[in-house]
Amino acid sequence: MFTCLNKIQPYFVCLSDGLLNPLYNYICSTYLSIMIYITRREHFNAAHKLHNPAWSEEKNNEVFGKCANPNWHGHNYNLFVTVKGPVNAETGYSANLKDISTIIRTHITEKLDHKNLNMDVDFLKGMMPSTENVAIAIWKQLTPHIDALGIKLHSVKLYETENNYVEYLGEE
Numbered sequence: 001m002f003t004c005l006n007k008i009q010p011y012f013v014c015l016s017d018g019l020l021n022p023l024y025n026y027i028c029s030t031y032l033s034i035m036i037y038i039t040r041r042e043h044f045n046a047a048h049k050l051h052n053p054a055w056s057e058e059k060n061n062e063v064f065g066k067c068a069n070p071n072w073h074g075h076n077y078n079l080f081v082t083v084k085g086p087v088n089a090e091t092g093y094s095a096n097l098k099d100i101s102t103i104i105r106t107h108i109t110e111k112l113d114h115k116n117l118n119m120d121v122d123f124l125k126g127m128m129p130s131t132e133n134v135a136i137a138i139w140k141q142l143t144p145h146i147d148a149l150g151i152k153l154h155s156v157k158l159y160e161t162e163n164n165y166v167e168y169l170g171e172e
């Protein structure tokens with residue numbers, strides 16, 4: 001109880017004092033580690049097939065179902081990228097979502113949209129393009145660019161269909 005109050009109280013002190021003293025507000029906001037999570041959604045359409053060349057056609061069909069179709073098929077993917085960081089006292093933001101969107105579009109969706117995930121994408125080469133593997137690959141692509149903003153990547157959530165999604169939180 002007291003620990004909680006001690007954490008909250010200085011934040012409000014900082015906010016009220018900050019109206020009179022922006023420098024004090026800045027120091028307080030840097031000192032306090034109040035983390036918040038924000039999410040940006042982006043969308044892409046892509047083709048793929050799931051196929052293990054070591055297996056028979058029957059086993060591929062049995063395991064992967066419609067996703068084993070040799071002549072490809074498509075999905076409307078929805079990608080949710082969540083980042084975490086402290087709230088900046090001057091902007092009220094932890095990150096500008098416009099920056100997050102630009103990073104995702106430049107490094108992910110422009111490379112995946114209307115592409116064949118088995119053949120066209122440099123960072124998916126040699127990989128079974130399951131939702132799990134694509135989400136992990138997206139995490140690896142995004143991490144250095146999110147780090148450069150001074151915040152952290154928290155999760156990559158990738159919806160392959162309305163009902164099915166995977167979420168990757170990085171290595172524990």
Ligand SMILES: [Zn+2]
Nearest residue numbers: 048067073075
């Ligand atoms: Zn599929």
